[in-house]
Amino acid sequence: MGIAERKLREKEQLRELILDAARNLFFKHGFEKTSIRNIAEQIEYSPGIIYHYFKDKNEIFHALHQEGFENLKIKMESVMNIADPMGRLKALCKNYVLFALENPIIYDLMFTLKAPMEHILEEDEKTWKEGEGIFEMLKKNVRECIMKGYFRGQNADNATYAIWASLHGLVTLKIRDRSSLLKVNDAENLVINSFQSFSYMLDRQ
Amino acid sequence: MGIAERKLREKEQLRELILDAARNLFFKHGFEKTSIRNIAEQIEYSPGIIYHYFKDKNEIFHALHQEGFENLKIKMESVMNIADPMGRLKALCKNYVLFALENPIIYDLMFTLKAPMEHILEEDEKTWKEGEGIFEMLKKNVRECIMKGYFRGQNADNATYAIWASLHGLVTLKIRDRSSLLKVNDAENLVINSFQSFSYMLDRQ
DNA sequence: TAATATAAGTAAACGTTGTTTAATAAACCA
DNA sequence: TGGTTTATTAAACAACGTTTACTTATATTA
Numbered sequence: 001m002g003i004a005e006r007k008l009r010e011k012e013q014l015r016e017l018i019l020d021a022a023r024n025l026f027f028k029h030g031f032e033k034t035s036i037r038n039i040a041e042q043i044e045y046s047p048g049i050i051y052h053y054f055k056d057k058n059e060i061f062h063a064l065h066q067e068g069f070e071n072l073k074i075k076m077e078s079v080m081n082i083a084d085p086m087g088r089l090k091a092l093c094k095n096y097v098l099f100a101l102e103n104p105i106i107y108d109l110m111f112t113l114k115a116p117m118e119h120i121l122e123e124d125e126k127t128w129k130e131g132e133g134i135f136e137m138l139k140k141n142v143r144e145c146i147m148k149g150y151f152r153g154q155n156a157d158n159a160t161y162a163i164w165a166s167l168h169g170l171v172t173l174k175i176r177d178r179s180s181l182l183k184v185n186d187a188e189n190l191v192i193n194s195f196q197s198f199s200y201m202l203d204r205q
Numbered sequence: 206m207g208i209a210e211r212k213l214r215e216k217e218q219l220r221e222l223i224l225d226a227a228r229n230l231f232f233k234h235g236f237e238k239t240s241i242r243n244i245a246e247q248i249e250y251s252p253g254i255i256y257h258y259f260k261d262k263n264e265i266f267h268a269l270h271q272e273g274f275e276n277l278k279i280k281m282e283s284v285m286n287i288a289d290p291m292g293r294l295k296a297l298c299k300n301y302v303l304f305a306l307e308n309p310i311i312y313d314l315m316f317t318l319k320a321p322m323e324h325i326l327e328e329d330e331k332t333w334k335e336g337e338g339i340f341e342m343l344k345k346n347v348r349e350c351i352m353k354g355y356f357r358g359q360n361a362d363n364a365t366y367a368i369w370a371s372l373h374g375l376v377t378l379k380i381r382d383r384s385s386l387l388k389v390n391d392a393e394n395l396v397i398n399s400f401q402s403f404s405y406m407l408d409r410q
Numbered sequence: 411t412a413a414t415a416t417a418a419g420t421a422a423a424c425g426t427t428g429t430t431t432a433a434t435a436a437a438c439c440a
Numbered sequence: 441t442g443g444t445t446t447a448t449t450a451a452a453c454a455a456c457g458t459t460t461a462c463t464t465a466t467a468t469t470a
Contacts, residue, residue: 035428049449169373181337186362197359
């Protein structure tokens with residue numbers, strides 16, 4: 001019964017074609033300038049067809065947001081072999097920041113744009129498993145740090161959220177153009193230099 | 206020569222009327238759902254007239270963004286009487302976070318939405334004096350803390366940016382819906398509880 | 411006061427957008 | 441082959457920001 005399977009495969013192929021086009025346009029021109037019509041034009045189909053494969057624009061961008069998380073996870077997992085918990089936590093944080101600086105557009109989609117969350121909030125199972133994954137990854141390491149005497153008296157959830165927020169703030173002020181006009185020394189490297197300041201504040205024992 | 210002045214006053218009045226309508230709709234329904242046509246309908250003029258008073262939609266939202274900064278500045282200045290630099294810095298930070306939690310929509314406009322920065326980048330004098338003001342306010346206090354022995358070896362610009370980023374991250378993850386779906390204890394107060402964690406990390410001496 | 415210049419305001423259009431509808435073409439199963 | 445499901449499209453809808461040409465009202469000058 002290979003026919004049904006081939007059909008399914010072909011159907012899957014067009015879905016991938018749509019995602020490829022969306023990804024290309026999104027990386028080239030950003031979210032607002034990636035329209036359903038642009039995507040359709042790129043794949044040489046009519047705009048209507050896209051709605052056979054995706055519920056709406058939000059669903060397309062939710063799929064791209066998922067891809068981003070897979071890559072972020074890989075980048076963060078690459079330092080999990082570090083033995084010292086605080087050293088590992090700092091390396092995790094640094095890789096988070098580097099990912100954002102290297103992939104500002106997808107980072108924006110993952111953590112700022114409304115589209116993917118709107119999609120999730122319209123689903124039955126309203127869980128943001130991608131974000132949850134990153135948060136748990138950080139929290140696991142924060143817990144180990146707490147056991148080593150760091151973050152004294154702090155609750156793991158709150159400490160983790162505070163750390164995540166610091167990283168997110170560092171990169172998102174830049175991505176959303178709130179740092180480029182600031183009059184500071186070495187503006188070029190403001191984010192990564194300030195990450196050092198963050199790092200310094202982190203490891204009070 | 207009161208006639209020309211009356212005319213000017215009347216012109217100013219319609220400008221204010223437009224801003225009032227824009228502010229109302231923006232606070233009620235957010236940025237995306239506040240259209241030029243909606244504003245025009247609200248003030249009972251035709252859409253075209255708005256372009257006699259504002260260059261484009263970005264300029265309207267830049268004006269609202271300015272208002273927000275005036276209010277944030279007032280809120281932050283209310284703690285400047287605290288004598289101890291670190292205590293004062295923490296109070297400044299807390300008021301920043303409270304402002305954002307109390308005014309999430311305007312905070313989003315001030316620090317996340319693209320409209321106001323796009324407007325600035327189209328002007329001759331590309332300076333974000335509003336953001337600069339807040340940054341300098343923080344930096345002044347950071348400098349005093351450095352003189353008291355805090356942030357040892359840290360550059361004031363970087364320490365300030367790291368602190369600002371922490372606050373911004375705390376509130377912006379919430380405002381952009383990245384924290385409500387997180388599975389944590391006391392999710393209701395995650396931001397303000399995590400601010401305590403941040404506070405704890407701040408004052409290593 | 412009458413003619414003219416300037417400003418205020420509007421209606422209609424342009425080119426977009428996301429999405430839905432009804433109609434068609436193709437593929438499949440009996 | 442005939443009927444049914446599926447894939448695909450063209451066209452429309454209602455909205456958007458913005459620009460154009462036009463009208464109306466006001467002010468200035470002769």
